[in-house]
Amino acid sequence: MEEPLGLSTLAVHAAWAQTPANPPATMPFYPSAAWAFRDLDEVDAVYEGRVKGAVYARNGTPNRWALERLLAGLHGGEAALATASGMAALAALFLAHLRPGGRVVASRDLYGTTWGLLGDLARFGVEAVGVDATDLEAVAAHLRPGSLLLVETLSNPRLRVADLPALAALARERGALLVVDNTFATPYHARPLAQGADLVVESLTKFLSGHHLVLLGGLVGRKDLVEGPLGVAVRAGLVPDPWACWLGAEGAKTLAVRLERASATALRLARFLETHPKVGAVHYPGLPSHPDHATARRVLARGFGAMLAFELPPEREAVNRFLRALRHIRLVLSLGGTETTLSHPATSSHRSLPPSEREALGLHPGFLRLSVGLEDPEDLLEELEEALKAV
Template sequence: MDKVHLGTLAVHGAWAEEPANAPALLPLYQSAAWAFRDLDEVDAVYEGRLPGAVYVRSGTPNHQALEALLAALHGGEAALATASGMAAFTALFLAHLRPGARVVASRDLYGTTLGLLGDLVRFGVEVVVLDATQLPQVEAALTPGSLLLVETVSNPRMRVADLPALAALARARGALLVVDNTFATPYHARPLDLGADLVVESLTKFLSGHHQVLLGGVVGPRALLEPLRGVAVRAGLVPNPWECWLGAEGAKTLEVRLARASATALHLARFLAGHPKVRAVHYPGLPTHPDHAVASRVLRRGYGAMLAFELAADRQGINRFLRALRRIRLVLSLGGTETTLSHPATSSHRFLSPAEQEALGLHEGFLRLSVGIEDPEDLEGELQGALEAL
């Protein structure tokens, strides 16, 4: 046997046989590049005749596993994992919009989504923002080939989109219905079953559920997904294998987390609605919510783990309220196992103009609550104490 020098051994000496028995968990394939036996194998992997990977940006087994999970949870034909929810929208817009295209968007969207739509105007895309709960407005705005964008449960006012009705309007007008399902997750709604063409999820939030990853995804028919995949690979909009591995692991507890959190959110919504210092509560599970009837048709297994409430307080009063909390922290995200608060006017929607914020009903006293898996009585007690500090 030829003598191998130390420098070569340091590079090639770490080697192990592939085990005959399978690991209990999907392994983490933390490799940016992949080796091939010959050129024929390169062709076979590229063309899908052999399972394999080419380069991390083109996908690894961890990407494939996460995408299979997303497709299964939504009952979709295919899925694309992206580096974030906004990366998912970027890939979607780049793949399906051209100069002169029209996007009809709900005004009740995540603030950064609205900001991204504003960026598209510079490239000749027409963006029409309207109240998507007003179906005649939507019908009048849709044109053949346009893209209708709504959230199942909106951020932060918790408006619920009538997805079957919107899907019917989109089909009649030859438009695509794209649904951001982040607040609902497939636990509470599967928009593809209700007529949507594509579904976007921010896996950073409830799907992963542990504030550990930055991930997004799109689910839908393969014919609509493949153009997005090409854009995502070319533009580098894909996640890394570690994030995909964490996202798939976190999603394993989706049902148990959401069952607990949704029930607790209803409990807290009822408590807050009855408190004299709370001016309004936005939660679709309350009969007083304007979309309660729609939510009862669109959502299943409860009404979600997100709610918002309004206090008649200025910035100083809200700061007193926040400082009185112990376990419920001010966190500018959502969907974790911990219950957190956010202040949309200074976070998710801070880049909207004062007039745009006012049109959405956002003000200093508007707070959004992401409910976790803690004991509901403990959460109620903590909110009660903070309200007393006002």
């Protein structure tokens, strides 16, 4: 007869369940930070890649690999890396692909924190040159072999549209790599790799996961271009935890239905705002008045996205009155959730820019960015119309 086990041993081991022979209906979740081996032969087999096994959560987890398969699939890329945030994807990419004396030619109209990160690289001898990415001659003038050309498909916050095929041709001609931050467009509206980009970055924190529940990022491209960032991400711990990967993959299941609805609503709201007497410029690439409307028709698929921006008078108090008069649309300094939300770039995403650069981008105190969600479009129209009376 076996010796009865002690209370503590039972507490540690008794719950171990058999894995069912049939699979669960949803993706399994593996929270373990470390994995066990039967013997040293199994350790060798896993390290040598003969068996797909997990070792330690920083090196890789089944939920991260699942998310990477999803990202590679959605973008039609050879390889993908999932990261702890969109910024972590950019950091891994920069650390792997830049050297002292290297150059990043970047759109001036990028997410402010991306510019902040490029500023950090100056200490390592990396030069960041800001350009108007819609001016192909200006871009060409700064590119040289080995440069990274960094643009956003739909820029934050002015919704300028990058001419991806033209920029890809320029980058190829000059021996540079085209890196596209596709966060606002998502693979629903744009697949930059198919348009010639070398690497695509996503903040899955936004529309791709879609529910304001996770901080998560990703990088997709050719295997030889993703391998370097993967190594850096594993060594530096820029990788996401399994729960974030699981939530991100679940959220992405509804990407197409969410964006189909939200983009259609965004177009209606943009048309409404454009005719409102209290609203100045409206920035939405689906409007014929937008400077990149023709580019948007070529570069974007299935509509023009769920982000738009509009300008109220450049007075802080007018904006405050408008915000206080809204009922459901709240000031949330992110984007891409199921709720329609507003943000104010001058005091949030672009707060760290020097005032002169903010001004040059036109980000005055009345500039607002709208992330369109899944509410009934009529309710949103009515709410905006009502709140504009307070401006």
